[in-house]
Amino acid sequence: MEVRSVPSSNSLPLDLPGISSEMLGVAEEAFRAGNFELAAEIYGSQLDELPHPERSLHVRRGDALALAGKIADALNAYTKAAMLGRLHPEELGVLVESIALNIREKELKLPCFRRKDDHGPINEAYQGMPVPCAINIPEDPSESSLSLDLFSCPKCKMLLLDPVTLNCGHTFCKKCLSEKESIECSNCHSKHSNIAEGLGKSCEGLKVNVVLGNLLEKWLGEETRIRRLSLEGESLLQNNNFTGALEKFTKALELAPGDFLLAVRRTELHLAMKNFKQALIDADNMCRKHLLWPKARSMKAQALSGLGRTEEAMKEFLYCVAINPEWSSMKTEAQKIMCDVFFPAFENVQASLKPVFLNSTNSPSSVKDVSFAGCSEDSLFRLTKASSLESDLFQMKDFLDNAQNTPGNILSCLPSTGLKRKHASNSEEPHSVEITAKFLKKDTETLCEQVITGTKIREIHMVLVDAADFECSLCMRLFYEPVATPCGHTFCLKCLERCLDHNPHCPLCKENLSQYLASRAYKKTHLTEELITRYLPEDLTERKKLHDEEIQELSNLNKDVPIFVCTMAFPTIPCPLHVFEPRYRLMIRRSMETGTKQFGMCIADELKGFADYGCMLRVRDVKFFPDGRSVVDTVGLSRFKVLSHGQRDGYHTANIEYLEDKKVEGQEYEELLALHNSVYDQALVWFTYLKDNLKAQILSHFGQMPSKESELQANSSGPAWCWWMLAVLPLENKAQLTILAMTSLKDRLLAIRRVLMFVTRKRPR
Structure with a gap:
C-alpha cells in the first residue's frame, strides 16, 4: 500500500479519562507512519471501552478511515462526532483531501500529487515521468495559457492595442504604458522619463506607432475589435457599470465564441450580478471544452451554489481540489459545503440514523467499507463500475429515500460513484460528469502544451502582406533598421538621421523632436524588424544586398x-x-x-x-x-x-x-641624414626661444615636438617632427600645401630651413 504523509488539522488529547494513553500513542504513531487502518482500529477499540462517547476520538478515527479509503465508515465516525457537537468545516480537511485525491487518481487518471511538505513517495506508476504543467495550474490558470507571439504586448500578454514604441525599440499597448506615471520598459528595464516629460505623462501624450497600428487593423482586424471591446468592458467594470460591461463582453464573445478569457470575464460578471443561471451556462460550456481547468470548475461551483444546488456545487469544488490540491480557497469551500450538507442532516435525523450508521460495528446492514489505492475492493470513484458500493447502498434505498439530505444521497451525488438511482418525483437526472480516460488524456496534453510553450503563433494570410506597408516615406524603399519617432512615425534609421541633420522636426507631422535628437536614442523598432524578417524575407534580402553594396562603395x-x-x-x-x-x-x-x-x-x-x-x-x-x-x-x-x-x-x-616619399641610398642618404639633423637642431632652437605664451598655445593644440627618428625613411611621409613643425610655423595655406605635395624629404627639409631662417631674422631682439 502506498504511504501518504497527510497532515491532519485535528488534534487529539492523550489524557482523556478512561482511555489508555499508551494505546493512543501507538495509534498516533501508526497514523504518522501511514498505517491508517491500524490507527482506525485502535481508535475504535478505545471508543468501545469508554463509558461515554468522546467527540475528538471519533473525528480522529474518521480521519484515519478517510485516509485508508473507507469513506462510508469515515462518514459514520464523523456523524458520531457531529452527534456530540456540531462539526466545523476545518475538521473535514482530511475527508475532502482524501475524496479529491481519489478523484484525481481513479477518475482523472492524474499522477499522485506531492505537497511541498510531503516527503512520501510518488505513485510508482509515475516515477521518472515529468509532471505535466496542467496538474499544477495556479489559482488563475488563464494567465498561464495566454497567447504570446510577435503581436502580443510583453506586459499584458495580449494582442497589442494602440501600439506605442518606446525609445528602446520595444512596443507595448498604449494602456499598459499609461497605467503608471513613470515609463519603464519591462523588457530591457530602461527608463524613459524624457519621453514622459516631453509628451506628457497621460495616456493622451503617448503616440501610437502608425505603421504597427495600421498593420494590426489590417492583419488582425477582428481580433483587434474583440480586444478593444474587452478593454471597454474592463473600463466600464471599473466604474461599476455592470450592465454596460456585460454588453461589451457579450459583443466580444459573439465575434470570438471560443475565447475562454472573455468567457471567464463574462461569467465572473454574471456571478457578481447574481445571474447564476447564465453564469452556470457559461461555466458549464468552459468545463466541457477545458475539462481540467479548475478556474472554470470553480465558477461553475459558485453558480451552482448561488442557485441552491448545493450537492452539485460540492462536487465541482471537489474537482477543483482534485485537479489542483494546493488551491486552498477551493478546499475551504468544499469543506464548508460538505459540513453544511452532511452533518446538519445527521443532526435532524439522529434517531433514524442511529441503528444503521451509528452502530456500524455491530449492525450487519451497515455500509460496506469502500477501499481505495492499495486495496483490492472497488473504488468509490471508479469510472467503469462500483457494484459493491452500489449494492450496499441500494439495500438501504427505502430508508434513505425517506430521509432527505442523508449521507446516502450525498454519496450518490459525489463524482462518478456509478450510482444511477432515479427518484419517482424527479424526472430529470443530474448532469453526468463521467469522462473517458482517453478524452481526459487528450485534454491534459492540450493544456500542457499551451502552458509549457506559452505561445500561440497567430497565422497571417500572405495575401494580406504587402511590402508597401513597410515602405519608408523618405527613401521610398523597404524599411532598413526601422526606427519609430516619439510622434509615432517610422523611418529607416539612416533616413531619419539625415533629416534630423537639417531640421529637428518629424518629416511627416512636423512635431518637434529636439529632445529625441538630443538623446540620440535611435533604437530599431524590434517588432517592425521582426515582422519584415518573417513575412518579407526575400524583399529584406534584396534590401540588405542594396545596403551592403552602398556600404562597400562608401x-x-x-x-x-x-x-x-x-x-x-x-x-x-x-x-x-x-x-x-x-x-x-x-x-x-x-x-x-x-x-x-x-x-x-x-x-x-x-x-x-x-x-x-x-x-x-x-x-x-x-x-x-x-x-x-x-x-x-x-x-x-x-x-x-x-x-x-x-x-x-x-x-x-x-x-x-x-603620395609616398622617394627613398634614397648610399651617399645621398648620408647627405640627407646630415641635412635632417641640422634642420632639426635649428627647429628646436627656434621653438625653445619662443615666448612662453605662444609656446603654451602650441603645446596645448599640437602637443610636444616629436623627437628625431632613427630611421628617416621608415614612414612613407617622412619624420613626424617635420609635419609638426610645418603645422606650427606661421605659413600661409598655399605655402603649406606646396610642402605637403612634395615627395622628396630633402626638398621638404630645405623648405623648412628657409622658413626657419626667415622667421628667425624677423624675430625681435
Whole structure:
C-alpha cells in the first residue's frame, strides 16, 4: 500500500479519562507512519471501552478511515462526532483531501500529487515521468495559457492595442504604458522619463506607432475589435457599470465564441450580478471544452451554489481540489459545503440514523467499507463500475429515500460513484460528469502544451502582406533598421538621421523632436524588424544586398572618397573639427558606419572647389551636442593627390592616389641624414626661444615636438617632427600645401630651413 504523509488539522488529547494513553500513542504513531487502518482500529477499540462517547476520538478515527479509503465508515465516525457537537468545516480537511485525491487518481487518471511538505513517495506508476504543467495550474490558470507571439504586448500578454514604441525599440499597448506615471520598459528595464516629460505623462501624450497600428487593423482586424471591446468592458467594470460591461463582453464573445478569457470575464460578471443561471451556462460550456481547468470548475461551483444546488456545487469544488490540491480557497469551500450538507442532516435525523450508521460495528446492514489505492475492493470513484458500493447502498434505498439530505444521497451525488438511482418525483437526472480516460488524456496534453510553450503563433494570410506597408516615406524603399519617432512615425534609421541633420522636426507631422535628437536614442523598432524578417524575407534580402553594396562603395578609400573642405591637415598631427553643417554630419556618420573612420581633408579652391592635394584623417572620437552638432577628434594619416573631383549627397568626393616619399641610398642618404639633423637642431632652437605664451598655445593644440627618428625613411611621409613643425610655423595655406605635395624629404627639409631662417631674422631682439 502506498504511504501518504497527510497532515491532519485535528488534534487529539492523550489524557482523556478512561482511555489508555499508551494505546493512543501507538495509534498516533501508526497514523504518522501511514498505517491508517491500524490507527482506525485502535481508535475504535478505545471508543468501545469508554463509558461515554468522546467527540475528538471519533473525528480522529474518521480521519484515519478517510485516509485508508473507507469513506462510508469515515462518514459514520464523523456523524458520531457531529452527534456530540456540531462539526466545523476545518475538521473535514482530511475527508475532502482524501475524496479529491481519489478523484484525481481513479477518475482523472492524474499522477499522485506531492505537497511541498510531503516527503512520501510518488505513485510508482509515475516515477521518472515529468509532471505535466496542467496538474499544477495556479489559482488563475488563464494567465498561464495566454497567447504570446510577435503581436502580443510583453506586459499584458495580449494582442497589442494602440501600439506605442518606446525609445528602446520595444512596443507595448498604449494602456499598459499609461497605467503608471513613470515609463519603464519591462523588457530591457530602461527608463524613459524624457519621453514622459516631453509628451506628457497621460495616456493622451503617448503616440501610437502608425505603421504597427495600421498593420494590426489590417492583419488582425477582428481580433483587434474583440480586444478593444474587452478593454471597454474592463473600463466600464471599473466604474461599476455592470450592465454596460456585460454588453461589451457579450459583443466580444459573439465575434470570438471560443475565447475562454472573455468567457471567464463574462461569467465572473454574471456571478457578481447574481445571474447564476447564465453564469452556470457559461461555466458549464468552459468545463466541457477545458475539462481540467479548475478556474472554470470553480465558477461553475459558485453558480451552482448561488442557485441552491448545493450537492452539485460540492462536487465541482471537489474537482477543483482534485485537479489542483494546493488551491486552498477551493478546499475551504468544499469543506464548508460538505459540513453544511452532511452533518446538519445527521443532526435532524439522529434517531433514524442511529441503528444503521451509528452502530456500524455491530449492525450487519451497515455500509460496506469502500477501499481505495492499495486495496483490492472497488473504488468509490471508479469510472467503469462500483457494484459493491452500489449494492450496499441500494439495500438501504427505502430508508434513505425517506430521509432527505442523508449521507446516502450525498454519496450518490459525489463524482462518478456509478450510482444511477432515479427518484419517482424527479424526472430529470443530474448532469453526468463521467469522462473517458482517453478524452481526459487528450485534454491534459492540450493544456500542457499551451502552458509549457506559452505561445500561440497567430497565422497571417500572405495575401494580406504587402511590402508597401513597410515602405519608408523618405527613401521610398523597404524599411532598413526601422526606427519609430516619439510622434509615432517610422523611418529607416539612416533616413531619419539625415533629416534630423537639417531640421529637428518629424518629416511627416512636423512635431518637434529636439529632445529625441538630443538623446540620440535611435533604437530599431524590434517588432517592425521582426515582422519584415518573417513575412518579407526575400524583399529584406534584396534590401540588405542594396545596403551592403552602398556600404562597400562608401568604404572605398581610393574612389569617391569623402572630402571635408576646411583647413590644412598633416600626417600624424591632430586635427580637431567642429561639425555643424548637415552635409558633413552625414559624411562623418557614414565614415563611422562603414568602419573605415576615415575621410580626406583639403583646403578650398575657388575654381575646383577644393585643392588638388590633401591629407587623410582618422576619427578617434566623436562627441555629440543636443542640437546635432559634434566635435570630432581626428589625426592625420597619409597624403594624397586628387585625380578627379565629385559630389555625393551634398558633400565633396574625390578619386585619389596616395603620395609616398622617394627613398634614397648610399651617399645621398648620408647627405640627407646630415641635412635632417641640422634642420632639426635649428627647429628646436627656434621653438625653445619662443615666448612662453605662444609656446603654451602650441603645446596645448599640437602637443610636444616629436623627437628625431632613427630611421628617416621608415614612414612613407617622412619624420613626424617635420609635419609638426610645418603645422606650427606661421605659413600661409598655399605655402603649406606646396610642402605637403612634395615627395622628396630633402626638398621638404630645405623648405623648412628657409622658413626657419626667415622667421628667425624677423624675430625681435
